[in-house]
Amino acid sequence: MDYGRFVIEFHRMSGLDLHLYKESQMKRRIDSHIKKYAVKTYDDFLKLVKENPAIMETFMSYVTINVSEFFRDPKQWNTLESDILPKIIQPNKTFNVWSAACSTGDEPYTLAIILNKLIPSGRFKIIATDLDKEIIAKAKKGEYPEKQLLHLPSEYKHKYFTKEKDLYTIKSEIKKNIEFRQHNLLKDPYLSGMDLIVCRNVLIYFTEDAKHTIYGKFAKSLSETGILFVGSTEQIISPSQYGLKSQKMFFYSKPTL
Numbered sequence: 001m002d003y004g005r006f007v008i009e010f011h012r013m014s015g016l017d018l019h020l021y022k023e024s025q026m027k028r029r030i031d032s033h034i035k036k037y038a039v040k041t042y043d044d045f046l047k048l049v050k051e052n053p054a055i056m057e058t059f060m061s062y063v064t065i066n067v068s069e070f071f072r073d074p075k076q077w078n079t080l081e082s083d084i085l086p087k088i089i090q091p092n093k094t095f096n097v098w099s100a101a102c103s104t105g106d107e108p109y110t111l112a113i114i115l116n117k118l119i120p121s122g123r124f125k126i127i128a129t130d131l132d133k134e135i136i137a138k139a140k141k142g143e144y145p146e147k148q149l150l151h152l153p154s155e156y157k158h159k160y161f162t163k164e165k166d167l168y169t170i171k172s173e174i175k176k177n178i179e180f181r182q183h184n185l186l187k188d189p190y191l192s193g194m195d196l197i198v199c200r201n202v203l204i205y206f207t208e209d210a211k212h213t214i215y216g217k218f219a220k221s222l223s224e225t226g227i228l229f230v231g232s233t234e235q236i237i238s239p240s241q242y243g244l245k246s247q248k249m250f251f252y253s254k255p256t257l
């Protein structure tokens, strides 16, 4: 079986359509992963994952690449906190946030830390989603090695984490505004009325067509004053095609804002 056939069979089995991920990169990753299991062909690997849910889970986590960290690209989080959020937070309205493809939770917790400061009433809600069930379970736990906290300002480390052995655990006062859910950006319905959507470092893995569809859907998910915050290598070329305009580099809104 060739790569194309493997992708079709795997889609049938898992619901994940790898055709929508850039082929050269994905194929290279998959081929190198398969080698670990002493199987030579895609057929044998499919048999293996069918019979072994643990291998399936590991494979899913591997193909979807889930590295993350708190305040990843600190300058951009600074822009969000100082320039963007003060413009769009309204004191008497719940501020709705979607952290899409949130991986181990570093990103929604970073958001909650910032919003805790900017919205002292606590009237904000973060829906944090990812495709990978295992990673969501990890995110809910909120335990991190030091390396994921490298860019976290030390005042927050002391205030919002407890440390045991080598792991930092996020406190419940930061967890309480976040709801974690499984969500596939390529096929599940999108949320609506979002004041902020953060989706970073995942669209780089998708084909141009998939990206185009996703940006269109995100634009529809935004509230009138909503902002879409994307990753450092994910600027949108001609945002107007989605009814969006650039506020600052990496931040997009409807043209009325």
Ligand SMILES: C[S@@+](CC[C@H](N)C(=O)[O-])C[C@H]1O[C@@H](n2cnc3c(N)ncnc32)[C@H](O)[C@@H]1O
Pocket: 064, 065, 066, 067, 068, 069, 072, 100, 101, 102, 103, 104, 106, 107, 129, 130, 131, 132, 135, 183, 184, 185, 186, 199, 200, 201, 202, 231
């Ligand atoms: C590199 S991480 C990015 C994490 C975080 N947004 C950040 O920037 O640090 C990419 C995440 O995208 C998730 N992902 C991959 N494909 C996805 C899809 N189709 N729908 C939703 N999430 C997906 C992966 O499970 C992974 O957790």
